[in-house]
Amino acid sequence: MSKNYDIKDLNLAEQGRKRMDWAEKEMPVLRLIRERFEAERPLEGIRVSACLHVTSETGNLMRTLAIGGAEVVLVASNPLSTQDDVAAALVAYEEIPVFAIKGESNDVYYQHIKAGLDHNPQITMDDGADLVHGVLKERPDLIAGMYGSTEETTTGVIRLRAMAKDGVLTFPVIAVNDSDTKHLFDNRxxxxxxxxxxxxxxxxxxxxxxxxxxxxxxxxxxxxxxxxxxxxxxxxxxxxxxxxxxxxxxxxxxxxxxxxxxxxxxxxxxxxxxxxxxxxxxxxxxxxxxxxxxxxxxxxxxxxxxxxxxxxxxxxxxxxxxxxxxxxxxxxxxxxxxxxxxxxSAEGHPSAVMDMSFANQALASEFLVRNHGKLSNGVHSLPKDLDVEIAALKLKAMGIDIDVLTAEQVEYLNSWQEGT
CATH class of the missing domain: 3.40.50.720 (NAD(P)-binding Rossmann-like Domain)
Structure with a gap:
């Protein structure tokens, strides 16, 4: 394996794989999406640079994107959030280039951001909008080839809306954080x-x-x-x-x-x-x-x-x-x-809530590919039907049944003629 990565210690890979496998058991929705992605390959040949917290849950998202055909590079979105064993496992077992070391200096952090941009991404996946900021400020040459970006967190969406307001956001971004199955569960x-x-x-x-x-x-x-x-x-x-x-x-x-x-x-x-x-x-x-x-x-x-x-x-x-x-x-x-x-000082969110957040990320990347050239520049929400689909899959995985409207109830809700 050529050394196209920067991590703490490749020898930590086996422990990282165990950690990702443990997390994966609590991520049934992402697992179902991965199975479909493996069959359909919706991201075939798409270069994706992800700037996310390098955790076991993120490792399973990277697996999903790669199985869907994407050429993925992962960099840290925070100097202290990296799980070094997960970074090693992604490099050793998934052959995904990772640039992330827990405790890295600010200088190294931005060197790693640069490595993500040097991948010449068609899609960026952000947690804080640092890659988008880098594209706009340092690598505007990438904009012409961009399908768009996805944003994970509230802070990033705030930054992106400020960019859109100033007229500098020159490609579409999916605000994953705005999805109900993200902010209502992950955030809370x-x-x-x-x-x-x-x-x-x-x-x-x-x-x-x-x-x-x-x-x-x-x-x-x-x-x-x-x-x-x-x-x-x-x-x-x-x-x-x-x-x-x-x-x-x-x-x-x-x-x-x-x-x-x-x-x-x-x-x-x-x-x-x-x-x-x-x-x-x-x-x-x-x-x-x-x-x-x-x-x-x-x-x-x-x-x-x-x-x-x-x-x-x-x-x-x-x-x-x-x-x-x-x-x-x-x-x-x-x-x-x-x-x-x-x-x-801890391990981040439990896998069960990241299951929905990263299901949104996976579907948002697919949505950008399917709608390439159709979306206006600026910040967009993921369509409501995809949000509902994720919630339904989560309920199914939890063994929970909910009621379904009868034809009579549907007619009543869509009619104004019937009185009190």
């Missing part, structure tokens, strides 16, 4: 469980009885709040949107500003997609020993430079914890360098 149940898993692994601190602040009340944040309350924490939500703030209040949470909440907090978690959600104003009111972390895609949600400027020194009492000693004697504990804590 996946982020909720995996974020708490990451915090507990990093700190081993009991959450019951603690005050737990959640920045934002979108689908990711409400999942985190729900799981924290389930573990016995007293949850406070911060928001900028009056409707979401009202919803959080009606769901039984205290709602206040971040500056107010920080004074009570034992833990603060952000998941908003915005920058400096925790800033100098919040640091000024935090209790000694407060634990802060982020579950949004980029590490800008926590203003780390401001924290460093307020500190005399930094220590590391445990792996994944940077403890900042402030000039006034307080200590603030930052988890996972401010990066996604569910992937920095």
């Amino acid at each position: 149940y996946g982020t909720g469980q995996s974020t708490l898993d990451g915090i507990i692994r990093a700190t081993n601190i009991l959450l019951a009885g603690k005050t737990f602040v959640v920045g934002g009340y979108g689908y990711c944040s409400r999942g985190i709040a729900e799981r924290a309350r389930g573990l016995g924490a007293n949850v406070i939500v911060t928001e900028i949107d009056p409707v979401k703030a009202l919803e959080a209040t009606m769901d039984g949470y205290r709602v206040m500003t971040m500056e107010q909440a920080a004074a009570y907090a034992d833990f603060i978690v952000t998941a908003t997609g915005n920058k400096h959600v925790i800033d100098q104003r919040a640091y000024a009111t935090m209790k000694d020993g407060c634990v802060i972390c982020n579950s949004g895609h980029f590490n800008v949600e926590i203003d780390i430079p401001a924290l460093e400027a307020m500190s005399l020194e930094k220590r590391q009492p445990r792996t994944f914890i940077d403890q900042y000693w402030l000039k006034d004697g307080r200590k603030i504990n930052l988890l996972g360098e401010g990066r996604l804590i569910n992937l920095a």
Whole structure:
């Protein structure tokens, strides 16, 4: 095998294959799509560059794309999220070039992004829009050959809509995150469980009885709040949107500003997609020993430079914890360098929810191929019928039956003549 990859250690491949096989048992929808892809080869000869978290679930998506005929290259979408054994397994057993190393520097991270672009992709698959950003900023020569892109996460969709608004997004992008079978489940149940898993692994601190602040009340944040309350924490939500703030209040949470909440907090978690959600104003009111972390895609949600400027020194009492000693004697504990804590110190979302998310990714790539030249430039949602198909397959795999409308009921719903 020629060395067209950059990973930590090829000798980790066997453990990575076991990890992917274990995850695959919880991914029945993607398995059914893979079986169809193997028979139909809808991606035959299509060059795909994927910038995703390199996990066991992602490994199974890469297998699916490759079996469908795609020529795939995978790069990391976060310096701390790579599972090195999975990267090795994809290279050794699937012959998929991977450029990802857990703990890679920012320079190496962008070298790996460049490697994904050097594949001359016809489809890019993003988790945060870094490949699309690279195409537009550094490799505009690729645009003429692009079928389009798919985007996995809320943060990436925010970036893409900004690109479209500025008129620079010159090819179609499927906002996979907008699919109901993605954001209603992955964002809420996946982020909720995996974020708490990451915090507990990093700190081993009991959450019951603690005050737990959640920045934002979108689908990711409400999942985190729900799981924290389930573990016995007293949850406070911060928001900028009056409707979401009202919803959080009606769901039984205290709602206040971040500056107010920080004074009570034992833990603060952000998941908003915005920058400096925790800033100098919040640091000024935090209790000694407060634990802060982020579950949004980029590490800008926590203003780390401001924290460093307020500190005399930094220590590391445990792996994944940077403890900042402030000039006034307080200590603030930052988890996972401010990066996604569910992937920095844990394993990311459970396979069962990624099954639906990556089913969306696989079908979105097929949709781009089938509709090449028909879609306008900009951000598109995956068609509703594909969303429904994924949900139906998931229910079938879980052994759950649901009702079907009778002909009489269909007629009633489509008619206005029948009165009360």
